[in-house]
Amino acid sequence: MSALKTATNLTGHDDIYEGLVRLHEGLSVEQSLRRWAKLVLILANHIGDRTVVEEAIDMALLSAMLPDECRTILDWQQTD
Amino acid sequence: MANVQGIPVYKEVGATPAPTGNTDSARVVIVGAGPVGLAMALDLGRRGHAVTVLNRLDFVAHASKAICFSKRSLDILDRLGVGDPAVEKGVTWNVGKVFWGNDDDPVYQFDALPVKGQKRPGFINIQQYYIEEYLLEGCQRLANIDIRWGHRVDAVNPVDDGVELSVSTLDGDYTLRSEWLIACDGARSTVREKLGLDFEGRVFEDNFLIADVRMKHEMPSERWFWFDPPFNPGRSALMHKQPDDVWRLDFQLGWNVDREAAIRPENVKPFIRAMLGDVEFEQEWYSVYTFQCRRMGRFAHGRTIFAGDSAHLVSPFGARGCNGGLADIDNLGWKLDLVLRGAADETLIETYNDEAIATADENILNSTRSTDFLTPKSAASQALRDAVLELARDHAFARPFVNSGRLSTPVSYPASALSTPDSDEWQAGIGPGSPVLDAPHHDGWLLDAIGDEFVLLARGWKGELPAGVRLVEVQEIAADRLGLTEGGAYLVRPDQYVAARWKSPTATGIEAALIRAKGGSPCLH
Structure with a gap:
């Protein structure tokens, strides 16, 4: 069973979204990248469960890909 | 003092005459008299086997090589009877500090010996040639170890139950037939090349300047590492204290540099002055290195076995090169001993292949990860690295992400075929496939x-x-x-x-x- 919750698990989505947008106001892309990274590190530490973080990384990785690419990645991970 | 090949000399030994006649035989031949080859010879020699060592050079080189010897390596040197002189001469250290920017307080620090009450410290720093000298003295005390200086391997031919080598010397060539061949001949292994074997891996696009300098300087015996220091902006630097008032200064240079120009004294001096101010120093050794993480597909090829840099290469961050090589011979010595004495089947050597590869893979993994932190490969990985450093300054939770090199520790083999899995419940202690903790x-x-x-x-x-x-x-x-x-x-x-x-x-x-x-x-x- 997956450790990562993927069903809706929050309220106040618009507030959170706005907060995430505001996080980057007035920043260059480079500064913005750094701020994203900080946020991820803070959240990862809060989650405190490496499996959840790794599953989240996999989900982010796969969600940006076409089905064929996903399969290639998964095959590659299995043979690695 | 340097010899004809331009390699500086620590200790002249002189060429060993070629054997009389043009053929010779041996039970075990080791190629290479660096720390790994000499430790292998000493281990097998102490177990009573006749060992022949072939070394291309006829002197001990005085060069910038390994300096950080781990606790596990010191345990191995102790087992070989040469731990004491190494620790007496070496600079003992346990603490590593990582600095960022011009802040005098470290963003992260670690203790390389978290469990106290052990004979040896987390690390000593000592020039590789001293370790070679102590191992050599150990070998020279044993009549069954025959070290041949200035004997070069020109051809390697696997034959039935052994290997046949063509060896050349100044006063003639000969054929040497051996039951076992151990290739400890370094990153550019002649044996590996002659056998046409693979050596796959990654090359990292970065250059580092090593300046070993002699000077009077006060600093605690610790490993100090900087990200983005004022004296090397945007890059990294590392400082280690060695015996004899020698200091290892290591500066990241970036990829597109003129390597020959970088080691000219007039170009090195500004780095040192920027780092340490107006100090008096003497040049000991300057070099520029790039690095690679590579390993052979297999380390055991019939009766030819590879150990040390010939089999695997890592970046220097983490001190996993020479320490990894000493781990190889530690694993191989007793196994080959049993096989040579007929007390174990030759298939035992296959477990050297498995366990040494497990060690190499862990070393390569750690070394690659450190390198990715030191030399981010994209804007996003640069941002991630900098985010870690910024957070680490104020928040303890971020500090363990800081990776300036994860220092060498012994590798465990939880899946080793040689281990008997636990049948009892254990809440404490050391599991099968891990080294005993000293006490x-x-x-x-x-x-x-x-x-x-x-x-x-x-x-x-x-x-x-x-x-x-x-x-x-x-x-x-x-x-x-x-x-x-x-x-x-x-x-x-x-x-x-x-x-x-x-x-x-x-x-x-x-x-x-x-x-x-x-x-x-x-x-x-």
């Missing part, structure tokens, strides 16, 4: 008491031991570190790794674990 033991140390043969570490156990196993009774802290309760015992391999452990062992259980640890099948007995 005070009577008036000395546990690892010294284990030595280099099979032992049973027992707490109040009485029973009959199989032949070839020595009993070492442990109490108090040594037993506690092993999680041993009254009546329990550990079977320990000659490289001080745990083979099996029991809460209340039986003689047949010990016998079966011993057979298994020697590569046999316990089911047959």
